[in-house]
Amino acid sequence: MLLRRGGNLKSSEITPELLYVNRRQFIRSASFAGLGLAYEFLLPEFLSSQDRWPRGRKGPFDTDEDPNSYKDITTYNNFYEFGVDKSDPAENSAAFRPKPWTVRVEGEVKKPATYNLEDLVKPYRLEDRIYRMRCVEGWSMVIPWRGFPLADLIRKVEPTSRAKFVAFETLFRPEEMPGQKRSVLQWPYVEGLRMDEALNPLTLLAVGLYGKDLANQNGAPMRLVVPWKYGFKGIKSIVKIRFVQSQPPTTWNISAPEEYGFYSNVNPEVDHPRWSQKSERRIGEFFRRKTLMFNGYADQVASMYSGMDLKRNF
Amino acid sequence: MKRFQWEKRILKPAVFALALAPLLGLLWKAYAGTFSANPIKDVTEETGIWTLRFLLITLAVTPLRSITRWSPAGTFRRMLGLFAFFYGFLHFTTYVYLDQFFAFDEILRDIAKRPFITVGFAAFVLMIPLALTSPNRVVRWIGGKRWKALHRTVYVVALGGVIHYLWLVKADTSRPLLYGTALVILLLFRLWTFLKSRRFSVKAAAGLNANA
Numbered sequence: 422m423l424l425r426r427g428g429n430l431k432s433s434e435i436t437p438e439l440l441y442v443n444r445r446q447f448i449r450s451a452s453f454a455g456l457g458l459a460y461e462f463l464l465p466e467f468l469s470s471q472d473r474w475p476r477g478r479k480g481p482f483d484t485d486e487d488p489n490s491y492k493d494i495t496t497y498n499n500f501y502e503f504g505v506d507k508s509d510p511a512e513n514s515a516a517f518r519p520k521p522w523t524v525r526v527e528g529e530v531k532k533p534a535t536y537n538l539e540d541l542v543k544p545y546r547l548e549d550r551i552y553r554m555r556c557v558e559g560w561s562m563v564i565p566w567r568g569f570p571l572a573d574l575i576r577k578v579e580p581t582s583r584a585k586f587v588a589f590e591t592l593f594r595p596e597e598m599p600g601q602k603r604s605v606l607q608w609p610y611v612e613g614l615r616m617d618e619a620l621n622p623l624t625l626l627a628v629g630l631y632g633k634d635l636a637n638q639n640g641a642p643m644r645l646v647v648p649w650k651y652g653f654k655g656i657k658s659i660v661k662i663r664f665v666q667s668q669p670p671t672t673w674n675i676s677a678p679e680e681y682g683f684y685s686n687v688n689p690e691v692d693h694p695r696w697s698q699k700s701e702r703r704i705g706e707f708f709r710r711k712t713l714m715f716n717g718y719a720d721q722v723a724s725m726y727s728g729m730d731l732k733r734n735f
Numbered sequence: 736m737k738r739f740q741w742e743k744r745i746l747k748p749a750v751f752a753l754a755l756a757p758l759l760g761l762l763w764k765a766y767a768g769t770f771s772a773n774p775i776k777d778v779t780e781e782t783g784i785w786t787l788r789f790l791l792i793t794l795a796v797t798p799l800r801s802i803t804r805w806s807p808a809g810t811f812r813r814m815l816g817l818f819a820f821f822y823g824f825l826h827f828t829t830y831v832y833l834d835q836f837f838a839f840d841e842i843l844r845d846i847a848k849r850p851f852i853t854v855g856f857a858a859f860v861l862m863i864p865l866a867l868t869s870p871n872r873v874v875r876w877i878g879g880k881r882w883k884a885l886h887r888t889v890y891v892v893a894l895g896g897v898i899h900y901l902w903l904v905k906a907d908t909s910r911p912l913l914y915g916t917a918l919v920i921l922l923l924f925r926l927w928t929f930l931k932s933r934r935f936s937v938k939a940a941a942g943l944n945a946n947a
Binding site: 489492493496497501505507508558560603605606673676677692695696697699700702704705707708709 | 771772773775776833834835836838841844845848849850851902903905906907909
């Protein structure tokens with residue numbers, strides 16, 4: 422079932438960073454001027470100067486929670502290819518070149534091909550989607566992504582009936598990704614989804630953030646976003662998408678099989694062996710908040726796991 | 736006339752001020768707003784790592800003194816040890832107050848269920864008697880020999896600190912292992928001096944026997 426079910430989620434407008442920051446001032450000056458301008462009217466022009474991609478339409482699954490700031494999202498994240506500290510990706514990714522970029526689509530698929538990123542993305546209307554992101558470490562953010570459903574790409578490349586899983590691979594280029602010079606993890610980073618997970622309308626291939634191109638440190642030029650799973654499932658800087666018959670290996674599972682399973686669904690009832698997953702700190706908030714089952718996306722995804730023992734399939 | 740004790744009058748206050756620098760650094764970050772997006776984690780990590788550093792610095796004083804034969808080194812040891820406790824206390828308080836906000840049921844569950852917290856908490860608790868027995872009066876009251884025996888607990892505390900660090904990292908164990916290596920070196924030095932002194936006393940005893 423690939424129906425978009427957006428009606429039960431409140432949605433909010435995507436607003437450029439500058440307007441988030443200056444919203445009050447903006448509203449004040451706008452009303453002083455006596456202009457009843459809705460700011461959607463101003464948006465396309467404001468954004469066109471900094472956009473490589475056309476501005477997307479509003480997505481159906483937006484949370485109405487306040488997004489974290491562009492600065493927080495781009496300076497505090499995990500991307501071990503650039504170092505293990507959360508400030509490392511922003512500090513060490515300036516030399517990374519996300520352009521030109523090709524993505525290889527292969528495996529159990531009728532139309533295997535190597536795409537230029539522009540050609541890969543062009544057929545789709547980009548959407549802005551405000552998603553919650555829950556890190557396995559116990560913190561979370563609200564992030565306005567821009568991208569298109571992975572399902573759209575899958576339908577276009579026509580996987581065969583033998584394709585049961587989708588495997589993804591990150592670029593391996595140690596000269597631009599200094600974290601890859603140390604074998605903290607097995608490189609290249611690999612991830613995977615079951616076919617129904619990959620086809621779920623929530624699953625996004627993101628190329629933008631806050632209406633801009635994806636920053637290097639956030640997985641430029643294209644990354645996966647799977648909002649009901651822990652953040653590390655969202656593989657970054659994708660160069661390969663492979664359709665396969667059996668469950669593919671995943672990097673963190675190789676690194677510590679008892680701690681990181683293939684599914685890695687956000688689940689407050691299943692603790693990480695070394696720490697609790699019951700609560701999380703939303704970046705920007707003081708008090709911890711309760712972690713929600715499937716990160717609050719149970720309505721959209723719980724049915725895929727009915728009958729599964731989620732403690733065993735963590 | 737008494738010699739001017741520059742170690743005590745100048746060097747010690749300077750080291751004291753320097754030992755406060757990590758705390759001042761945190762206060763500065765709070766004031767200037769240069770924390771990362773997750774300030775509570777920054778404070779937790781900073782106070783934690785400085786606890787471990789001060790434990791190792793404290794344990795380095797004795798080897799340094801015997802290698803350099805600079806006897807005033809010993810006057811810094813207690814102060815440095817108390818700074819280890821100070822940062823350990825800040826680390827623990829950060830966890831209880833800023834991170835968990837006094838959710839004692841969660842904290843107790845953490846201590847019971849999470850090995851890295853169990854070890855870290857035990858190491859902190861073991862530091863408390865060491866800090867309490869540091870005033871001169873208490874040392875005299877306990878007696879030097881027993882005081883020394885009690886303060887050997889610091890080896891266990893430092894080991895606990897390293898294990899606490901090792902068990903909390905996700906994949907990159909290089910930093911905890913670096914601290915672990917430093918600790919092993921400092922402990923090996925003690926083993927070596929212990930064995931040397933024993934062999935010496937055995938030899939001396941043997942010499943006495945030969946004379947008899």
